[in-house]
Amino acid sequence: MQRRNPHTDESTTPLLPQQQGNGDDGFIPQIFSSVPALNEAASYLAQTTSYLTGCFSDYSVEHSPRDSSASSIHAQELVPVSSGEAEASSSTEIHHISSNINHLAIAESFNTATSTPPPRHDDIARTSSRDSLLNGSALVESSRSGQSVISIFQSLVNRARRTVLGSADDIGWLQRAPGMPPVEDGTERFLEILDNIKHGVHRLPNSVVYLLIPGLFSNHGPLYFVNTKVSFSKLGLTCHIAKIHSEASVEKNARELKDYIEEIYWGSNKRVLLLGHSKGGVDAAAALSLYWSDLKDKVAGLALAQSPYGGTPIASDLLREGQLGDYVNVRKLTEILICKVIKGDMRSLEDLTYERRREFLKEHHLPGEVPVVSFHTEAGISPAVLATLSHVAHAELPLVAPAGEPTKFPVVMPLGAAMAACAQLLQVRYGEKSDGLVTCRDAEVPGSVVVRPKRKLDHAWMVYSSLNDDPKEGDASQVCEALLTLLVEVGQKKMHEQARKDE
Numbered sequence: 118m119q120r121r122n123p124h125t126d127e128s129t130t131p132l133l134p135q136q137q138g139n140g141d142d143g144f145i146p147q148i149f150s151s152v153p154a155l156n157e158a159a160s161y162l163a164q165t166t167s168y169l170t171g172c173f174s175d176y177s178v179e180h181s182p183r184d185s186s187a188s189s190i191h192a193q194e195l196v197p198v199s200s201g202e203a204e205a206s207s208s209t210e211i212h213h214i215s216s217n218i219n220h221l222a223i224a225e226s227f228n229t230a231t232s233t234p235p236p237r238h239d240d241i242a243r244t245s246s247r248d249s250l251l252n253g254s255a256l257v258e259s260s261r262s263g264q265s266v267i268s269i270f271q272s273l274v275n276r277a278r279r280t281v282l283g284s285a286d287d288i289g290w291l292q293r294a295p296g297m298p299p300v301e302d303g304t305e306r307f308l309e310i311l312d313n314i315k316h317g318v319h320r321l322p323n324s325v326v327y328l329l330i331p332g333l334f335s336n337h338g339p340l341y342f343v344n345t346k347v348s349f350s351k352l353g354l355t356c357h358i359a360k361i362h363s364e365a366s367v368e369k370n371a372r373e374l375k376d377y378i379e380e381i382y383w384g385s386n387k388r389v390l391l392l393g394h395s396k397g398g399v400d401a402a403a404a405l406s407l408y409w410s411d412l413k414d415k416v417a418g419l420a421l422a423q424s425p426y427g428g429t430p431i432a433s434d435l436l437r438e439g440q441l442g443d444y445v446n447v448r449k450l451t452e453i454l455i456c457k458v459i460k461g462d463m464r465s466l467e468d469l470t471y472e473r474r475r476e477f478l479k480e481h482h483l484p485g486e487v488p489v490v491s492f493h494t495e496a497g498i499s500p501a502v503l504a505t506l507s508h509v510a511h512a513e514l515p516l517v518a519p520a521g522e523p524t525k526f527p528v529v530m531p532l533g534a535a536m537a538a539c540a541q542l543l544q545v546r547y548g549e550k551s552d553g554l555v556t557c558r559d560a561e562v563p564g565s566v567v568v569r570p571k572r573k574l575d576h577a578w579m580v581y582s583s584l585n586d587d588p589k590e591g592d593a594s595q596v597c598e599a600l601l602t603l604l605v606e607v608g609q610k611k612m613h614e615q616a617r618k619d620e
Contacts, residue, residue: 280440284430287471288549289558291427291478298564303490303603307568311599315591319352320602325390325417326381327356327601330374331580332395332424333465335363341580342394348594355385363396364461367468367477371403375412378404382415391419392601394579395555396469398424402562406481418488418604422579422597423552426491427478427559428471430543436470483562486615488608490568492600493560496540496553497573502533536575552576566607568600 291297313320321327327349335341342358349356361373378389393401398421405412405419425432434440436448455461467473483489496502536553543549549556554576561567572590579593591599 276438279438283440283546284433284437284471285547287428287433288430288547288556289427290471290475291563292558292561294563298485300491300561300563300565300567302569303566303607304569306606307599307603308570310602311591311595314595314598314602315589319598320605321349321352321354321598322605323354324387325605326385326387327354328359328378328381328389328391329356329597330359330361330391330393330397330401331363332393332397333363333469335397335580338581344592345580345594345597348598352598355387357381359397361400362461364455364465366462366464367396367400367403368407369462370400371407374400374404375408378412378415388415388417390417390601390604392422392597393419393424394422395424395576396465398422399426399469402426402483403477403481405487406483409484409487413484413486416487418490418608419483420490420492420600420604421560421562421565422492422600423494423555423560423576424491424562425469425555425559426474426562428474429469429555429559430471430547430549431539431554432466432469433471436467483564485564486611488604488611489562489565490600490604490607491560491562491565492568492570492596493555493557494552494570494572494574494576494578495550495557496536496575497533498537498541498544502537502573502575532577532581533575536577540575566603568603 310320329342329345331338331341346356346358359374359377361370361377363370365373378391381387381389391401393399398419401419402421402424405416435451451466452463455463455466468477539553540551543551543553543556547556549558551557552575557569579596581593
């Protein structure tokens with residue numbers, strides 16, 4: 118360290134002094150001859166870190182909490198010292214070494230113990246080396262502080278980019294994935310079948326059992342799929358609603374559905390035709406992907422209605438770090454609702470994110486021989502939708518009707534308005550059409566027959582009847598019947614194609 122002597126106006130260099138006449142010249146260890154090299158290394162370190170620390174001047178000076186005067190010493194530059202300057206007298210060097218290191222603990226001994234003999238050569242050299250190391254470490258800490266600030270700034274920029282980007286690159290990833298089989302448009306045939314059903318023509322066979330698989334939060338909707346089951350029962354068809362914990366993970370529900378299908382098959386000796394809505398379609402597809410070797414002779418086909426087979430931006434934006442749900446603690450509130458209130462599993466929602474769907478479909482594909490129909494819709498966002506009410510349950514009042522039965526009142530909720538708001542959000546942010554929860558592109562299963570009706574239907578319409586339904590358009594039970602009828606035709610077509618190949 119070079120400093121100006123205020124008395125002589127000359128620069129002095131705190132190097133290893135050589136005392137004369139004390140007989141210790143040959144006793145000095147050779148290791149202290151490397152102190153100038155140490156100073157040169159510290160100077161080089163200061164030069165290499167100046168670029169980063171120069172932009173953050175507040176971080177380039179280390180302040181000692183014990184001595185305010187030490188801040189000026191830490192702010193000084195380190196300069197290399199040549200070996201030629203080691204010729205200064207030992208007494209002058211000892212004086213200036215003491216003044217340079219007054220912020221160290223050893224300085225106290227110089228100031229208070231005046232009767233103590235002058236320090237030995239090795240003590241002075243060790244002190245000089247220690248001073249250089251401390252100043253060098255201060256610059257290292259300054260460099261680390263500057264790098265830390267830069268790292269924090271970069272992380273903030275990346276977080277802002279993730280917030281703005283959201284799920285823009287994830288929506289429709291299945292359609293862009295290499296090696297995925299193409300889809301077939303079955304909308305026209307579906308509309309023909311639906312028109313026949315509205316005119317009383319029903320073609321669903323009684324040779325299979327129909328299993329309806331509900332989606333997320335279905336355990337808390339008493340009328341979920343009930344109208345469809347009643348309609349099928351009136352046609353003389355065997356229909357069941359799968360009793361699964363909808364707020365469980367996809368793999369757990371897939372295992373339960375596998376057992377459910379085997380139980381139905383061994384009890385009726387009939388194959389099972391599956392219709393899954395929303396997450397129920399994802400659960401059913403997972404059951405066929407994971408346990409196809411056990412179910413290939415027991416399942417006749419799968420229809421997915423408004424299912425996030427590729428994922429949903431609602432789940433990803435809600436749970437992904439840096440999104441709106443992360444900023445306003447919606448993720449935490451959702452976790453409390455699912456895990457604490459309704460006693461579910463947070464993985465039930467996490468499994469619908471794009472990240473989880475990619476991981477699962479990378480390992481487990483739907484079997485190519487299973488007939489698949491996928492159905493998606495677009496929710497209306499007109500002002501009239503805000504007045505739409507959905508019938509979700511019945512309320513029994515203690516009033517007794519003339520027939521002796523309790524009076525029932527419908528419990529309605531503005532689900533159409535909520536779906537319209539979500540659809541508007543996805544349209545504005547991503548420019549994507551959706552039913553309010555699932556985008557149209559993410560609901561198309563590769564290799565399936567896709568139904569794309571032009572009618573405006575939200576995500577809840579398929580399972581809860583609306584009080585504003587037009588009887589001429591067909592209700593949800595008729596749409597489900599048309600989907601399963603189309604699925605039967607797709608299965609028969611596959612069987613004929615397979616028979617031709619075998620021949």
